[in-house]
Amino acid sequence: VRKGFIRKLNGIVGADHVSRHVEDLICYSYDGTPYRAHPEVVVHPGSTAEVAELLATAAEAGVKVVARGAGTGLSGGSVPLEGGMVLHLDRMNRLRRLDPLEMLAVVEPGMTNWDLRQAAEGQGLFYPPDPGSTKVCTLGGNVAENAGGPHGVKYGVTGDYVIGLEGVLASGMTFRTGGETRRNVTGYDLTSLLVGSEGTLAVITEITLKLLPKPPARLTALLAFEKPVDAGAAVTAISGRGIIPAALEIMDGITIDCVERYRPGHLPRDAAAVLLIEVDGEAESVRHELQRAVKAGEACGGRLVRSARTPEEAEELWESRRSISPALGRIAPTRIGEDISVPRTRVPEMLERIQKISIKHDLIIAVFGHAGDGNLHPNILTDARDPEKMGRTEAAINEIFAAALEMGGTLSGEHGIGKAKSRFMEGSLPAETLALMKGIKDVFDPGGILNPGKIFPSGGAGPG
Amino acid sequence: VRKGFIRKLNGIVGADHVSRHVEDLICYSYDGTPYRAHPEVVVHPGSTAEVAELLATAAEAGVKVVARGAGTGLSGGSVPLEGGMVLHLDRMNRLRRLDPLEMLAVVEPGMTNWDLRQAAEGQGLFYPPDPGSTKVCTLGGNVAENAGGPHGVKYGVTGDYVIGLEGVLASGMTFRTGGETRRNVTGYDLTSLLVGSEGTLAVITEITLKLLPKPPARLTALLAFEKPVDAGAAVTAISGRGIIPAALEIMDGITIDCVERYRPGHLPRDAAAVLLIEVDGEAESVRHELQRAVKAGEACGGRLVRSARTPEEAEELWESRRSISPALGRIAPTRIGEDISVPRTRVPEMLERIQKISIKHDLIIAVFGHAGDGNLHPNILTDARDPEKMGRTEAAINEIFAAALEMGGTLSGEHGIGKAKSRFMEGSLPAETLALMKGIKDVFDPGGILNPGKIFPSGGAGPG
Numbered sequence: 001v002r003k004g005f006i007r008k009l010n011g012i013v014g015a016d017h018v019s020r021h022v023e024d025l026i027c028y029s030y031d032g033t034p035y036r037a038h039p040e041v042v043v044h045p046g047s048t049a050e051v052a053e054l055l056a057t058a059a060e061a062g063v064k065v066v067a068r069g070a071g072t073g074l075s076g077g078s079v080p081l082e083g084g085m086v087l088h089l090d091r092m093n094r095l096r097r098l099d100p101l102e103m104l105a106v107v108e109p110g111m112t113n114w115d116l117r118q119a120a121e122g123q124g125l126f127y128p129p130d131p132g133s134t135k136v137c138t139l140g141g142n143v144a145e146n147a148g149g150p151h152g153v154k155y156g157v158t159g160d161y162v163i164g165l166e167g168v169l170a171s172g173m174t175f176r177t178g179g180e181t182r183r184n185v186t187g188y189d190l191t192s193l194l195v196g197s198e199g200t201l202a203v204i205t206e207i208t209l210k211l212l213p214k215p216p217a218r219l220t221a222l223l224a225f226e227k228p229v230d231a232g233a234a235v236t237a238i239s240g241r242g243i244i245p246a247a248l249e250i251m252d253g254i255t256i257d258c259v260e261r262y263r264p265g266h267l268p269r270d271a272a273a274v275l276l277i278e279v280d281g282e283a284e285s286v287r288h289e290l291q292r293a294v295k296a297g298e299a300c301g302g303r304l305v306r307s308a309r310t311p312e313e314a315e316e317l318w319e320s321r322r323s324i325s326p327a328l329g330r331i332a333p334t335r336i337g338e339d340i341s342v343p344r345t346r347v348p349e350m351l352e353r354i355q356k357i358s359i360k361h362d363l364i365i366a367v368f369g370h371a372g373d374g375n376l377h378p379n380i381l382t383d384a385r386d387p388e389k390m391g392r393t394e395a396a397i398n399e400i401f402a403a404a405l406e407m408g409g410t411l412s413g414e415h416g417i418g419k420a421k422s423r424f425m426e427g428s429l430p431a432e433t434l435a436l437m438k439g440i441k442d443v444f445d446p447g448g449i450l451n452p453g454k455i456f457p458s459g460g461a462g463p464g
Numbered sequence: 465v466r467k468g469f470i471r472k473l474n475g476i477v478g479a480d481h482v483s484r485h486v487e488d489l490i491c492y493s494y495d496g497t498p499y500r501a502h503p504e505v506v507v508h509p510g511s512t513a514e515v516a517e518l519l520a521t522a523a524e525a526g527v528k529v530v531a532r533g534a535g536t537g538l539s540g541g542s543v544p545l546e547g548g549m550v551l552h553l554d555r556m557n558r559l560r561r562l563d564p565l566e567m568l569a570v571v572e573p574g575m576t577n578w579d580l581r582q583a584a585e586g587q588g589l590f591y592p593p594d595p596g597s598t599k600v601c602t603l604g605g606n607v608a609e610n611a612g613g614p615h616g617v618k619y620g621v622t623g624d625y626v627i628g629l630e631g632v633l634a635s636g637m638t639f640r641t642g643g644e645t646r647r648n649v650t651g652y653d654l655t656s657l658l659v660g661s662e663g664t665l666a667v668i669t670e671i672t673l674k675l676l677p678k679p680p681a682r683l684t685a686l687l688a689f690e691k692p693v694d695a696g697a698a699v700t701a702i703s704g705r706g707i708i709p710a711a712l713e714i715m716d717g718i719t720i721d722c723v724e725r726y727r728p729g730h731l732p733r734d735a736a737a738v739l740l741i742e743v744d745g746e747a748e749s750v751r752h753e754l755q756r757a758v759k760a761g762e763a764c765g766g767r768l769v770r771s772a773r774t775p776e777e778a779e780e781l782w783e784s785r786r787s788i789s790p791a792l793g794r795i796a797p798t799r800i801g802e803d804i805s806v807p808r809t810r811v812p813e814m815l816e817r818i819q820k821i822s823i824k825h826d827l828i829i830a831v832f833g834h835a836g837d838g839n840l841h842p843n844i845l846t847d848a849r850d851p852e853k854m855g856r857t858e859a860a861i862n863e864i865f866a867a868a869l870e871m872g873g874t875l876s877g878e879h880g881i882g883k884a885k886s887r888f889m890e891g892s893l894p895a896e897t898l899a900l901m902k903g904i905k906d907v908f909d910p911g912g913i914l915n916p917g918k919i920f921p922s923g924g925a926g927p928g
Contacts, residue, residue, distance in 0.1 A: 101700055101809045124706060146649045157647065159656075160624070175896035181805040182837040183621065183877035185610045185660045186892055187919055188901045192623075192656030196649050213706035236565055242588060242677035282749030289746065341645040345565045373646040413647035421650075428650055432639035436907060437652045443903030455651055 001040045001085070005061050009043055009085075012053045017044040017091070028068060028086040032133075032325075034334060034384055035076040035419050039066065039086040046091045048166060048174060048205040055203065056172025058085055059449055065170070066451050067203045069110060069138030072131075073145060074337050075418030077198045081453040087203060089140055095119055096206070103211045104163070104180060109140025109204050113147075116209070125211040128155035131414075132325055140204050146196030148414030150247040150278075150321065153372030155212070157414060159195040164208030167194060167201075170449040180208055193440070198416050199451040201444040215280035218246065219290045220314035223302035224271035228252050228355070228367070231273035232348030234300040235371045238277075238293050239344065245293055247278040248372030249321055252351070255328070255366040255379075259320050262327035266320045268305045273351075275302065275371065276321055278314070324368055332364070332381035336393060340404035341413030344374035353403045354378050360399075361392040375413035401428075417455045425457050465504045465549070469525050473507055473549075476517045481508040481555070492532060492550045496597075496789075498798060498848055499540040499883050503530065503550040510555045512630060512638060512669040519667065520636025522549055523913055529634070530915050531667045533574060533602030536595075538801050539882030541609060541662045545917040551667060553604055559583055560670070567675045568627070568644060573604025573668050577611075580673070589675040592619035595878070596789055604668050610660030612878030614711040614742075614785065617836030619676070621878060623659040628672030631658060631665075634913040644672055657904070662880050663915040665908040679744035682710065683754045684778035687766035688735035692716050692819070692831070695737035696812030698764040699835045702741075702757050703808065709757055711742040712836030713785055716815070719792070719830040719843075723784050726791035730784045732769045737815075739766065739835065740785055742778070788832055796828070796845035800857060804868035805877030808838035817867045818842050824863075825856040839877035865892075881919045889921050 009018045018041060019025075025038040040063075045051045058065050064084030071078055080086050093110035100123045107116060113127075114135045120127045130149035131137055137147070143165070148157040164178035178184055178191040194201055225231040231250055238245065251259070253272045260269050267274060275297060279289045294304055308314035328335050342350050351367060354376075358365040369376035378400055382393040401411055401424055411421045411428045425434060438456060441448075473482045482505060483489075489502040504527075509515045522529050528548030535542055544550050557574035564587045571580060577591075578599045584591045594613040595601055601611070607629070612621040628642035642648055642655040658665055689695040695714055702709065715723070717736045724733050731738060739761060743753045758768055772778035792799050806814050815831060818840075822829040833840035842864055846857040865875055865888055875885045875892050889898060902920060905912075 099809075101704055102807050103703065146653070148647055152647065156624075159653070160620075169896070173896050175900065176894055177897060179874060180807050180872045181839075181874050181877065182808065183612055183616065183805045183834075183839045184874045185876045185878055185880050186874045187881060187889065187898070188665075188904055189610070189623070189656050189660055190897065190900060192653050193904075196653055201652075213703075213708060216706075239567065239677075240565055242680075244677060281745065282753065284748035284752060285746030288748060341647045343566050343644050344646065345563075370647070375645075375647045408644045410643060410645050410648045410650050412649045413645065414649055416649050417651060425651065430640055432633070432637050433641060433654065434651070436639065436654060439907030440652055440657075440904060443900060443907060 001061070001063055005063065006041060008057050009041065009054065012057065013043055013045050013050050028088060029079065031071045031073040031076060031078045033074060033076045033420055035079040037079050037081045038083065039080040040083045042086045042088055044088050044091050048168065051087065051203055051205050052168045052172050052174050054087060055168050055170060059171055059447060064452050065449055067199045069141030070136045072133040072137045073141060073418065074339065074415040075412065075420040077145060077416050077418035077454060079419060081419060089138070092205065098123060100125060102180065105209045105211055107139050107207050107209065109138060109207060111139050113137050113139055113142055120211050121214060124214050126214040127161065127209065127211055129158045129161060132322055139207055143195055143204055143207055144197065144199050145416040146414065148370065148375065150249050150370055152370055153248050154244045154246045159192060161209045162191055162195050162207060163210055165191050165194055165204055166206035168203045168205055170445040170447060178208065196416065198418060198454050200441060200454055201450065217283040217286045218278060218280040218314065219286050220276065220278045220308040220317050221290055221294055221304060222306040222317060223275045223277065223294065223297040224268045224305045225273045225302050228273040228351045229348045230301040231275050232351050232371065234275055234297040234302050235347050236345050237296040237300050241292055241296050243289060243293050245277050245372060246280040247276065249276040250371035251324065251368040252366060254364060255324055255368045258327040258331050258366060259323055262330060263320060263323050266316055276317060328366055328379050328381065332383060334382045334384040336380040336382060336397065338378045338397060338400060339412045339415040340378070340400060340409055341375045342404055342407045342409035344372065346407040346409070347371055347374055347376070350376060350403065350407065354400060357396050357399045361396045363392055363396055365396070373413065419454055422455055422457050425455070465525070465527055469527065470505060472521050473505065473518065476521065477507055477509055477514050492552065493543065495535045495537040495540060495542045497538060497540045497884055499543040501543050501545045502547065503544040504547045506550045506552055508552050508555050512632065515551065515667055515669050516632045516636050516638050518551060519632050519634060523635055523911060528916050529913055531663045533605030534600045536597040536601045537605060537609060537882065538803065538879040539876065539884040541880050541882035541918060543883060545883060553602065556669065562587060564589060566644065569673045569675055571603050571671050571673065573602060573671060575603050577601050577603055577606055584675050585678060588678050590678040591625065591673065591675055593622045593625060596786055603671055607659055607668055607671055608661065608663050609880040610878065612834065612839065614713050614834055616834055617712050618708045618710045623656060625673045626655055626659050626671060627674055629655050629658055629668055630670035632667045632669055634909040634911060642672065660880065662882060662918050664905060664918055665914065681747040681750045682742060682744040682778065683750050684740065684742045684772040684781055685754055685758055685768060686770040686781060687739045687741065687758065687761045688732045688769045689737045689766050692737040692815045693812040694765040695739050696815050696835065698739055698761040698766050699811050700809050701760040701764050705756055705760050707753060707757050709741050709836060710744040711740065713740040714835035715788065715832040716830060718828060719788055719832045722791040722795050722830060723787055726794060727784060727787050730780055740781060792830055792843050792845065796847060798846045798848040800844040800846060800861065802842045802861060802864060803876045803879040804840055804842065804864060804873055806838045806868055806871045806873035808836065810871040810873070811835055811838055811840070814840060814867065814871065818864060821860050821863045825860045827856055827860055829860070837877065883918060886919055886921050889919070
């Protein structure tokens with residue numbers, strides 16, 4: 001980028017909010033994947049109007065733009081592969097409105113998921129989507145990736161809560177979709193189209209979210225299994241009894257072991273898998289529902305190892321769940337976290353396939369995820385410095401994807417395509433469907449300014 | 465259309481499934497609105513492959529195509545305004561799969577909403593979206609319009625259940641979006657984009673729907689109010705206590721009166737409004753939840769007039785609700801049914817505004833709808849043969865829309881835009897948003913073959 005361009009940026013947001021220092025550029029060069037690429041400049045806008053001016057200026061100069069929240073993404077979505085300008089939305093982090101009677105929140109994209117969840121709870125309300133990175137990830141990033149989390153099995157994912165958006169197109173044009181009503185069929189559902197579009201269609205500057213009443217009661221239990229496949233079978237057995245738990249999480253033995261090294265004393269180290277089951281609802285019914293779920297799990301060989309009697313005990317179990325990512329991150333130099341999704345009755349089969357793939361390629365693959373939704377996260381513990389091992393890693397990933405697609409599954413359940421999976425898009429989607437997506441990209445961003453190199457297959461480098 | 469074109473159609477589906485008889489063309493000239501327009505030919509395809517061949521043939525000949533289900537739409541969506549070919553999907557009415565463990569159904573577009581709901585119930589499952597026309601309307605039409613129904617307040621609308629689609633583009637190209645997994649973030653969410661696109665983007669040939677376990681218990685009660693505005697206030701009071709009923713329906717005094725003339729003995733004729741409240745869930749909790757909802761309503765001046773003790777008694781109340789449309793249809797020569805949506809706390813204000821508008825223009829306006837969602841159906845009882853009265857009707861509609869938009873509401877909550885509201889789109893959506901929608905239309909249907917004259921504003925005739 002040229003000096004004149006930087007002067008313009010300074011004029012829009014103030015020089016304090018523009019940086020070209022190399023240490024800043026490094027800070028905005030990564031996400032939760034091994035992808036790395038430096039931007040040429042980082043800008044921190046404070047308002048929608050500033051975002052609009054910045055985008056218009058970038059469009060004029062032909063500078064690429066990547067919007068960014070907390071950088072916790074797991075598909076390379078916020079890595080500025082082609083340099084250009086990173087738009088860090090950290091200053092746009094306000095809760096604009098929390099309306100307990102309408103049960104909705106209007107937020108800026110830089111607000112964290114956790115802060116909204118806490119604010120809602122303070123009003124007796126509940127915002128269910130809770131990615132593992134809830135404490136730091138931003139709602140703008142959640143919308144961009146259509147982030148999920150453990151509560152998806154009963155409550156759905158981010159997109160199920162977004163009813164209105166304000167955004168800015170690559171041209172600098174501000175627009176709105178949806179609104180504050182629960183129902184809206186005024187033309188095409190652009191709101192849902194923008195959710196999960198990974199920053200490739202527009203920069204989101206305001207989000208209107210539905211909230212729910214906080215369930216009055218919540219119970220959590222932990223079941224241990226001697227075989228992962230039995231835990232998978234228990235998932236189907238539970239839903240087969242007409243129970244939709246608030247969360248139904250699986251962790252395999254490798255995951256348990258890593259978490260126990262990181263944060264000991266909460267999980268059964270001798271188990272080959274555990275299911276973390278949460279039920280919520282009216283106080284009169286939750287105990288009964290949990291009992292039925294536990295019985296269904298026991299019928300598949302499960303053993304009840306813990307039933308949280310207090311919210312604090314439940315929080316301990318959830319803290320173990322949330323510490324999977326940091327725990328796995330410590331074990332090996334490189335961790336490749338995958339995110340396949342299969343029909344939920346195929347979870348046992350998928351667990352077996354992953355185990356076979358790990359043996360075949362002599363790799364450690366930890367598996368955990370949102371079993372109730374069929375969304376599994378096989379995490380390959382590997383080493384980016386070792387080309388031979390990375391070759392085996394790559395082969396294993398390809399085989400895992402192939403197995404998921406063969407079972408009617410998908411490449412990504414909640415992390416998005418980003419850079420990490422873009423090269424698999426052609427094998428995963430029919431050519432006609434991909435062509436429609438590209439056509440839509442051209443409508444929103446004809447110059448290809450926004451988040452280049454993401455979602456759509458193109459040549460380019462692998463991770464590293 | 466030319467003779468050679470008809471011969472081609474006969475070759476694709478068989479001459480038995482192609483008609484140009486005037487009595488057939490009349491049958492496919494209308495929906496639930498006063499709009500009328502004859503197609504030139506009606507074709508009944510039996511498979512996706514036939515739909516694809518028909519569309520390719522139409523594209524080649526430049527013939528417009530309108531897909532049609534049961535014709536119960538309330539925005540003119542299936543009326544073939546520019547003639548051409550009606551694609552009636554009545555033969556594609558099979559349930560292809562009902563999977564109780566995956567809790568999903570794969571259906572053809574011509575299957576009725578009711579048949580799916582019954583089939584699901586037979587397996588202990590629940591498909592919540594239930595438009596008033598549930599017994600005849602088709603799932604393809606439900607997807608095209610993103611149809612709602614009374615259970616939306618707790619369970620959402622059609623789009624909340626669609627996880628996969630097969631469709632055919634105007635070019636004759638078959639494509640798929642989504643799939644059978646609960647989670648899928650593989651590129652843009654084309655599935656949600658197609659839901660509610662009113663047949664303007666593609667012809668839907670297969671639908672994959674999520675199902676829920678059937679709630680074990682369900683209770684229904686009827687509260688009467690002396691003022692409609694009090695019933696509106698009760699809606700907010702109920703949600704303010706953290707209760708999300710399975711349904712929360714309002715009917716005003718005019719609606720009650722019409723329904724009682726049509727099907728006497730179920731509603732309190734002296735009431736100025738009633739709220740029909742349904743709660744569902746575990747047997748242990750529903751009674752308590754209903755009591756709390758009733759108390760909240762009573763605190764706003766409501767009087768409990770009926771609490772259904774059996775499923776049959778509840779069904780009687782629901783049958784009254786479902787008979788609103790036929791009941792109102794008998795009262796006046798022409799009924800214009802509107803479909804505004806407002807934030808739910810604005811329901812009392814909206815009820816008052818509609819009352820003032822009805823007095824100002826000396827019109828009878830019956831109001832009912834999904835109050836819990838803020839989705840109201842003001843129905844103007846008028847006479848299309850009387851130009852002076854239609855002038856007042858038009859003025860009243862404009863004022864109702866203006867009031868809804870002023871309150872942060874929308875033109876349509878669940879009926880779609882179709883022809884009936886297309887002329888209001890420019891006033892209702894920002895120009896940039898409308899331009900994006902038009903761009904998407906051009907990606908899917910560059911020749912403007914599919915359902916011309918719908919959604920987007922264009923000149924053209926009014927109803928009648």
